[in-house]
Amino acid sequence: MSDISFYAILSNQQQFNPDFYNWNRVKVRYCDGSSFTGDVEEVDPTTNLHFRGARIFSAVMEELLAKGMKNAKNAILSGCSAGGLTTILHCDSFKALLPSRANVKCVPDAGYFVNVEDISGAHSFQEFYSEVVSIHGSAKNLPTSCTSKHNPALCFFPQYVASHISTPIFVVNSAYDWWQIGNIFVPSSADPSNSWHSCKLNLSNCSPDQLSKLQGFKSEFQRALSEVGDSPSKGMFIDSCYAHCQTETQETWFKSGSQLLANKTIAKAVGDWFYGRSPFHHIDCNFPCNPTCHNRVFQVKDYPGI
Template identity: 55%
Template sequence: MYLFIFPLSVFLLSITAAAKPLSVTFVNNAVQKGAVCLDGSPAAYYFSPGFGSGVNNWLVHMEGGGWCSNEEECIGRKSNSRGSSKNSEQMSFSGILGGSQQSNPDFYNWNRVKVRYCDGSSFTGDSVNPAKGLFYKGSRIWFAVVDELLAKGMYKAQNALLSGCSAGGLASILHCDKFRDLLPATTKVKCFSDAGFFIDAKDISGVERIKSFFQNVMVTHGSSQNLPAACTARLTPSLCFFPQYVVQTLRTPLFVLNAAYDAWQIKNILAPSSSDSSGAWSKCKLDIKACSPAQSQTIQGFRAEFLNAVSGLRNSPSAGLFIDSCHAHCQSGREAVWQDTGSTLVANTAIGKAVGDWFFDRKATKLIDSCSYPCNPTCHDLSDDS
């Protein structure tokens, strides 16, 4: 008979990591580094240290929250959490960041970080509007946070995963190769994007509204110099906000988690209010089951466009995919959806299991629901963008 003694310190750390709300950490000397939010407040993040076998593994997750594409929109964000780190509340981690071994077995004991999103440019800006007191410093925020994490021990990481949701999921793609290059060559580095694969598509009126929007984001924030150089060398910089063009030149393995009926994209790319003055799409955008036959056909066409946009990743041996037929946005941040009883499944595989299998090369993971909404009974309707 063998008696295994579980180290008390590791046990206590695991309990603490799973349950204790985290206070915000402000980047050291952030203001001097120019790593500030739209209102000039310092860059910030939440940090849960790794323990046991995960002490030298790092998961850096970027918060989401849309973008501001002009001065007026950015001024509007200055007074809330999307443009300021002031009054940052405590936060509990869940889903991919969760500290429960049962519901997050591959990453629960890693060093886990959530980067506050307060710049409105997917961490790409580097400009200032002094007349309005606006600081477009997203790129500096990202580099300052990563530099601080390297100093905390990430410089000796064995495994590292850059992740994000929504605008943060886009950032995880835009910064993926930079993250790889800042870590030792011996580190296993991969990137994960949840609901960040925004596609270049026309809206219901035939207008390329999202393309114009991203162009305005880029100009407002001075983002062009901070977009992936391998993409901007080939294409107009504003196109390099779209993942479908960036992934063609990406060197670092990427996993894309996305709903084929992404709730944000249907509401804002396919059927924005500016192209639906009569409000004919108002109910359909919120509940696909309320769509008319013609609207349903349009949404199925959008799904086909999305699947075509990610087709390049299907042929990439290093890429991972989990594309479900859900009406959702951001699915990795909740335990019940990520990997737990009742979580979203494709091919009888939970999201967290698919991502873990891919990261650790246990198996190739390219899971795509082959049927249309509402064929997947495990779907959770989600519209969270954090």
């Protein structure tokens, strides 16, 4: 197993991570496929797979508390992509583990996956999440504030959980997240002719009609995001960059030339919000309006399936 380098929000260098460089930092490898919600006693006899992500999360937290986290004065639960979803689903339970006097907040990055129709009109990703919840036995570990009202499969989508989160939370996401566009909005099953291939490699290649549909996706994303709320304890940095995961990459977290929103980097916005210096709740204009963006451009040889 290779070593993990700590960059950006995990960096221990002040010039790259001015507000959190001197914190104790822990990176938990993602290993369960259900954002640490699985809990099935039986082992798959064919694959020998164990679906016990919730137990892994509990064991990690137990060890960290024993190592001193129980005395924390400040704490952040964060992660990107599936780790961002983990952050949302476990935000309140994480806070409950720590002293009531501690300043505990959550910063999910690229984890606000939305339940929207794909370009064919199907809810293909909802079907996928339904399978995940079923296989992993996740229902009992999803927020009861959601499962008491909705099918547990829906409670894997942040938009059905966000309004019930009481812990301060700061959502970092692109409104044109390339992973969501390629897997939720324009999955291969919805584009059998592969007419979106060039567009998904580079948004600059999109036709006017495709761009119009992407603006529609952004509108749907914003509607889903509204469930977070707009109180000062609920922050957000929603840029219009073609990106996915921006807090763990130095170029997009805090560096000369990092993308800006309201003249702030992600690091500055999160730091100001966490320490109560100023709230931050901004959603960018429509692509391609932000000249500071680091827009992802894929090469066919590297990502043939996008």
